[in-house]
Amino acid sequence: ITAECEVTTLETPFATDNCVAELTITNDATLPITTQGTTIVTWSYDDGHGNIATQTQNVLIKDTQQPVVDSTVLETIYAECEVTSLEAPTATDNCDGTITGTHNVNLPISGNGSTTEITWTFEDGNGNSTTQRQLVIIEDVSAPEPDEDLANITGRFDVSLTVPTATDNCVGMVIATTTDPVHYDEIGTFTTTWSFDDGNGNTSTQTQTVIIGDSVESHGFSPNDDGINDTWTIDGIETYPKCKVRVFNRSGTEVYEKVGYKNTWDGYSNTGSNKKMMSGAYYYIIEFNKNGLKPKSGWVYINY
Structure with missing residues (x-):
């Protein structure tokens, strides 16, 4: 039989x-x-x-029949970054019924732009087998996404930008690059465009506005040698190393002049005499000597 x-x-x-x-x-x-x-x-x-x-x-x-695959054609698997698991296809055997296929690849399957051919093998345990192929295509088509919106940066003098970050669906964090300056010390409004590249041909951009004001802030001072507020401080004046500072009394006589002022005036005149100025208001003019900036003028107050 x-x-x-x-x-x-x-x-x-x-x-x-x-x-x-x-x-x-x-x-x-x-x-x-x-x-x-x-x-x-x-x-x-x-x-x-x-x-x-x-x-x-x-x-x-004696079983001599090969298993018959249940799906004539296996659909191509598409993924952006990697394939970590595979759904095994099945075949039907005349003796053993449903047989689950085994594959010949190492997981995960990755590599942008790659095409991997999987060979599925169906064995009935009686020496009969059949195979079926399936393709896996990895193609990253998603651009990096900035991690946060960039707020406008407003400053009066020196402004340096912090490099923003973005996250990619495949490679995680992506560092931004720009061809624009990341350090500004000129008056005006500027736009920096950041570019995020995931290395797989996908890029995104983000812009940031920088506004540099033209004002300096002058403070009154009390040159009484108590170690507190003894000199005239002009916030941000160090940004203009070639500036010229001139101070006049209420009658219009120049009592102080300094090129490259460094917040050192202690209330003594350096024009014609070395007298200590009296308490009161003094008119100042600051010539920035940079980028065509207009001079700044105002009042500084000396109190003892």
């Missing part, structure tokens, strides 16, 4: 006896017979008078 997968029944053979019309016929098989290869079945013929004859029969189980 030959079968692909199993034998579930055996046809009882026929025998005759010289005395008994009906013999007791049995076999030693355990049904169903599913073991691949040859199984020997022994038949016994008993006439009931102590006479028994035997006969053997070969049962050959």
Whole structure:
């Protein structure tokens, strides 16, 4: 008897006896017979008078059919960054039913712009197998996203920008670059454009506005040698190293002049005399001597 997968029944053979019309016929098989290869079945013929004859029969189980894939074509898998797991396809076998495929690739599958061919193998355990191919295409098409909106930067003198960051779907944090200045010390309104590149051909941009004011802030001072507010401080004047500062009394006489002022005037005149100025208001003019900035004027107050 030959079968692909199993034998579930055996046809009882026929025998005759010289005395008994009906013999007791049995076999030693355990049904169903599913073991691949040859199984020997022994038949016994008993006439009931102590006479028994035997006969053997070969049962050959040999699976020769390959599994048949359940999907004729496997869809191509598309991913932006990587594929970490695969859904195994199935095949149907004449003996074993559903068979789950095994693949030949190492996970994760990555590499932007790459195409990987997977070979799925379906084995029925009886020496029969079939294969099926499937493609995996990795292509990053998403641009980096800035981590936050950039606020306008407002300053009166020296402004340096902090490099912003962005996050990419594949490579994580991306550092911004710009061809614009990141340090501003000129009066005006400027726009810096930051560019984020994920290395996979995707870029995004973000702009930031920088506003540099043209004012300086002058403070009154009390040059009484107590170590507190003894000199005239002009906030931000160090940004203009070539500036010229001139101070006049209320009658219009110049009492102080300094090129490259560094917040050092202690209330003494340096024009014609070295007298200590009296308490009161003094008119000042600051010439910045930079980038065509207009002079700044105002009042400074001396108190003792």
